[in-house]
Amino acid sequence: MALPKRIIKETERLMAEPVPGISAVPHEDNLRYFDVTIDGPSQSPYEQGTFKLELFLPDDYPMTPPKVRFLTKIYHPNIDKLGRICLDVLKSNWSPALQIRTILLSIQALLGAPNPDDPLANDVAKRWKEDQNAAIQTARDWTTQYAKK
Amino acid sequence: MSEYDDDRELYYLGNEPDYAASVLASGFRAAPELDFAVGDLDDFNFEPFVTAAPRGQTSRTASLLQSSGLLQVDEFQRLVELKRDESSESGTYSPVGLRSLEYVTTPNENLICAICTSPFIKPVELNCQHIFCEECLYDHLKSGIQSASLCPKCRDPIESLCPTSRLLTQLLDELEVVCPNEPCGCKTLHKRYTIHDHVSSYCDFENVPCPAADCERFIPRRLLNGECLHSQLECDECEDLMMEMELEVRVLPTISYSISLTRQQDHIKNKCPSGLLCCKHCALNLRRGDLAEHHARDCEKIPISCRGRIIGCPITGPRQFVNEHMKTCPIALMAPHIQEQNERQSKLQAETSQIRSQLIDLETKFDELEASFKQLSTSIKRERRQSLATGGTVSASRVEELTGRLDELALDHNSRIDNATSENARMHMNFVNESLRNQQQFHTFNATLTVMRNQLNMLSSLRATGNNANNTTNAANAVNAANSGSSGIGLDSVRREPPKL
Numbered sequence: 001m002a003l004p005k006r007i008i009k010e011t012e013r014l015m016a017e018p019v020p021g022i023s024a025v026p027h028e029d030n031l032r033y034f035d036v037t038i039d040g041p042s043q044s045p046y047e048q049g050t051f052k053l054e055l056f057l058p059d060d061y062p063m064t065p066p067k068v069r070f071l072t073k074i075y076h077p078n079i080d081k082l083g084r085i086c087l088d089v090l091k092s093n094w095s096p097a098l099q100i101r102t103i104l105l106s107i108q109a110l111l112g113a114p115n116p117d118d119p120l121a122n123d124v125a126k127r128w129k130e131d132q133n134a135a136i137q138t139a140r141d142w143t144t145q146y147a148k149k
Numbered sequence: 150m151s152e153y154d155d156d157r158e159l160y161y162l163g164n165e166p167d168y169a170a171s172v173l174a175s176g177f178r179a180a181p182e183l184d185f186a187v188g189d190l191d192d193f194n195f196e197p198f199v200t201a202a203p204r205g206q207t208s209r210t211a212s213l214l215q216s217s218g219l220l221q222v223d224e225f226q227r228l229v230e231l232k233r234d235e236s237s238e239s240g241t242y243s244p245v246g247l248r249s250l251e252y253v254t255t256p257n258e259n260l261i262c263a264i265c266t267s268p269f270i271k272p273v274e275l276n277c278q279h280i281f282c283e284e285c286l287y288d289h290l291k292s293g294i295q296s297a298s299l300c301p302k303c304r305d306p307i308e309s310l311c312p313t314s315r316l317l318t319q320l321l322d323e324l325e326v327v328c329p330n331e332p333c334g335c336k337t338l339h340k341r342y343t344i345h346d347h348v349s350s351y352c353d354f355e356n357v358p359c360p361a362a363d364c365e366r367f368i369p370r371r372l373l374n375g376e377c378l379h380s381q382l383e384c385d386e387c388e389d390l391m392m393e394m395e396l397e398v399r400v401l402p403t404i405s406y407s408i409s410l411t412r413q414q415d416h417i418k419n420k421c422p423s424g425l426l427c428c429k430h431c432a433l434n435l436r437r438g439d440l441a442e443h444h445a446r447d448c449e450k451i452p453i454s455c456r457g458r459i460i461g462c463p464i465t466g467p468r469q470f471v472n473e474h475m476k477t478c479p480i481a482l483m484a485p486h487i488q489e490q491n492e493r494q495s496k497l498q499a500e501t502s503q504i505r506s507q508l509i510d511l512e513t514k515f516d517e518l519e520a521s522f523k524q525l526s527t528s529i530k531r532e533r534r535q536s537l538a539t540g541g542t543v544s545a546s547r548v549e550e551l552t553g554r555l556d557e558l559a560l561d562h563n564s565r566i567d568n569a570t571s572e573n574a575r576m577h578m579n580f581v582n583e584s585l586r587n588q589q590q591f592h593t594f595n596a597t598l599t600v601m602r603n604q605l606n607m608l609s610s611l612r613a614t615g616n617n618a619n620n621t622t623n624a625a626n627a628v629n630a631a632n633s634g635s636s637g638i639g640l641d642s643v644r645r646e647p648p649k650l
Contacts (some may be wrong), residue, residue, distance in 0.1 A: 005248060006266045062264060063292035092295035096285070097263035097302050 003031055007057060010100050022104045024055065032057040034135035036068070036104060040147065045139035046074070049147030053083075053107070055100065065094035066103060073146040075139040077116040077125035085110070086120035219309045221269040222290060222298075225273075229287045246329070253338055260320060263302055264289060268341075269321055272313045277305040280313055300429060332353035333369070430467075457481040479605060490594060497587055501580060508576045515569045522562050529555055 011031065014024050020040035026032075036053040040046025052071040058064050068090060070083035078086040089098060089106050119125030128135040220228070246271045260268045264285035271283040279302045281289070290297055290307070300307055322342040328335040329344070333354040339347050348355050356367035361377030368378055428443060429435055430450040435443055444451055453471050455464040457480030464474050475481040528553060536548070 004265075009266050058293065060288075063288050064294060093304075094294055095296055095299070095301040095304065096289050096292075100267075132571075 002041060004061075007031065014101060019101050022101070022108060024100060024104065032061075033144060034100070038108050038111070039106060040143060041108055044112045045136045046076075046111045046143050046147070048149065049143035050149050051111075051147050055104075057100075062096040062098075065098075066089050066100060068103065068107065073142060075124060075135070075142040076111065077114050077119045077121055077128045078110060080121045084120060088117060219311050221309055222307055225310050226287060226290055229283065247341070247344075250329065250341065250344065251327040251331070253327060256324055257320075260317075260324070268324055269313075269317070272317060272321070273310045274313045275300050275305075276308045276309060277303050279303060280317070286310070328352060328354075455481050456484045459484060459491075479601065490590075492586065494590075497583060501583055504576055504580055508573065508580075511569055511572060511576075517567060518562065522558070524556060526555070532556070574612065 008031075009113060011026055018024075021041075022036070024034045024036045026034050034055040034057075036055050037055060037101075038051050038098065040044075040049040040051065049072075052070050054071055056067045068085055070079055070085065072083075072085075085107060087106060087110055089095075089103060114128065116125040116128040124135065127138075194458060224559055248265065248267060250267075252268065256268045262269050262272075262280075262282045262285055264281055265284075269282050272280045273283050273286055274280050275286075277300045279300050281301070289301060296304065298307055299305065322340060324341045325338050326341050326344055328337045328339060330350060330352050335354040337347070337352075353369065353371035355370050357367050357370050357373060359366050359374050359377050360373065364377045372378060423466050426440055427437070428440065428448055430444075430452075431448050433443070433448075449469045450467045452465060453468050455462040455471055455478055457464075458476055460480055460483065462478055462480040462484075464471060464478065466474075532551070533548070
C-alpha cells in the first residue's frame with residue numbers, strides 16, 4: 001500500500017522543523033513506524049530525562065489515532081508498566097486534524113501535568129494522591145535510573 | 150442554473166424516484182443562493198476537476214451533491230457512496246489522482262484541508278463553517294471512532310453540510326500543479342482544473358492503451374502511430390531483447406520526443422547491425438554486421454573471377470566453382486608472381502618519374518643562373534664603358550674591385566655549371582641503368598611467359614590426343630624437341646626452379 005501523501009508531508013516536516021525536545025525518526029523499512037524521544041519537561045519530576053517511545057501509524061491513519069507507547073520505564077499515574085498511555089486525544093478524542101507532532105506535544109504536556117484522577121496505573125495514582133511528594137521523588141529516581149540522558 | 154435544475158429533475162424522474170422522495174421527506178431543501186457552484190462552471194470544462202470522471206451519470210450525481218444546498222450527514226454519506234458505486238461500476242478511466250499532485254508553490258494555508266493536509270478537493274462546509282474535502286469528511290464520518298460525528302477542528306457536532314463559495318473553488322482551480330507524468334519527462338505546469346484534460350487528452354508522456362486490438366499493454370502517447378510497438382527486438386546497441394517502443398529511449402536516452410518514430414524504425418530496418426538479413430546469393434540468414442565478411446570469405450555462391458584474371462584467365466562463376474578451377478589453373482598459380490612483378494615495375498616507374506622531375510628542376514635552375522650571369526656581365530661591360538666615357542671618374546681601385554668580383558662570380562658560375570653537369574650526367578646514367586634493368590627483366594619475363602604458353606599448349610594438345618603411353622612418349626620427345634628449338638631457357642630448368650624475375 002502506497003504511503004499517503006499526508007504521512008510523507010508530516011515526516012518531512014518533522015525532519016525539517018523538529019519540535020524542541022522531541023524527535024521522531026521513521027524506520028527505513030517501515031515508514032509508518034517511528035522511533036520517538038521526548039525530553040522530560042522542565043520543572044517536572046521527569047526533568048533531565050529522555051524517554052523513548054514507539055509510534056505506529058495504522059493503515060487508516062489519520063482517520064484513527066496513531067498507536068504510541070513508552071519504551072522507557074516511567075513512574076506516571078497515566079502510563080502503565082507496559083508503557084501504554086492514557087490520553088484522551090489518543091482514544092476517544094482523536095481528530096483527523098491532529099498530527100504526529102501535536103500528539104507528541106500532548107504527551108510531553110502530560111508528563112508535566114500528571115492526572116491521578118483518570119489513572120491507568122492504579123497503584124501509582126493511588127500513591128500520587130496519598131503522598132504526592134514521595135511519588136514525585138520516586139518518579140525522579142526512576143528518571144535518573146532509566147531515562148538518564 | 151437552469152441547466153442544473155434540468156439535470157436534477159432528470160435524475161429524480163428517470164433514475165431514482167424513491168430516493169428523491171426520501172430526500173424530500175427527510176427535510177431536503179435547496180439553497181438556491183449557493184446553487185451555482187458547479188452548474189455555471191460546467192461551461193468552462195470545469196467538470197473534470199469537480200468529478201474527475203467523464204460526463205454522464207456520475208457527474209450528475211456529483212452535481213447533485215454539490216448543489217443540493219444544505220444536506221444532512223446521512224444524505225451526504227449516501228450520496229458519496231452512490232457516487233463511488235457508480236464510478237466503480239462504469240469503470241471510468243481516471244488518470245489523474247488529484248491527491249498526489251505536486252503543487253508548484255506552497256498553497257495558502259487557508260486552502261489546506263486539515264485532514265489530508267493538501268489543498269481541498271471538492272470542498273464541503275460544515276455547519277460550524279469548517280471546510281474539508283468531500284472524501285476526507287466522508288472517511289472521517291465512516292471511521293467509527295467515538296469522535297466521528299464531531300468536527301475534526303472544533304469538535305462541534307456535525308449536523309449539516311453545504312457547498313463552499315465559488316470564490317474558494319476558483320482559488321483552488323487557479324492553483325498551479327506539475328504534470329503527474331513529470332518523472333517520465335513532461336515538464337509542463339498547469340492550472341489544477343486543466344490537469345485532467347492535459348493528461349487524458351494531450352500529455353505526450355501519458356501511457357495510453359496500445360492501439361492493437363490483441364495487445365493489452367500501454368504505450369506513451371508520443372509513440373502512438375496506430376501500430377503495436379510491443380514486439381520483441383534484439384538490438385546490438387544493448388545486446389538484449391527489448392520492445393520496439395523502448396528502442397528510442399534506450400538507444401538515444403537524450404532523444405527529444407519530437408523526433409518521429411520513423412527514425413527508430415529506420416534504425417531497425419536499415420542500420421541496426423543485429424537486424425537479420427538474407428544473403429541474396431546463398432539465401433542464408435545473417436546479421437547485418439556479418440554480411441560483408443560473409444561475402445568476402447564464406448559465401449559459396451557469390452560470383453567471383455579466377456585469380457589469373459590479371460593475365461588473361463577468363464573464368465568467372467560462383468566461388469565454389471572458381472575455387473575448384475583455381476586448383477588446376479596454371480595462370481592462377483602464376484598470378485601471384487606476376488602481380489609481384491607488376492608491383493615492382495610500377496614502383497620503379499614512379500621512382501624514374503621522380504628522378505626525371507628532379508632533372509627538369511635542375512635544368513631550369515641552371516638556365517636561370519646562366520641568364521643572370523649574362524645580365525651581370527653586360528651590366529659590368531656597360532658600366533666599364535660608361536666609366537671610360539666619363540673620363541675615369543671611377544677610380545682604378547673600384548675597377549679592380551669590380552673585376553675581382555667579376556672573376557669571383559665567373560669562378561662560382563663555372564663551379565656551379567660543373568656541379569650541374571655532373572649531377573645531370575649522374576641522373577642520366579641512373580635513369581639509363583634503371584631502364585636497361587627494367588628492359589632486361591621484362592625480356593626475361595616475356596621469355597618465361599612464352600615458355601609457359603608453350604607448355605600450356607602442349608598440355609592441352611596432350612589431353613586432346615588421348616592418354617596412351619606411346620603418345621605420352623611422343624609428346625615428351627616433342628617437348629624436348631621444342632625446348633631445344635626454343636629460347637635459351639629449357640623446360641626442365643623452368644620446372645626445377647622458377648625463373649629469376
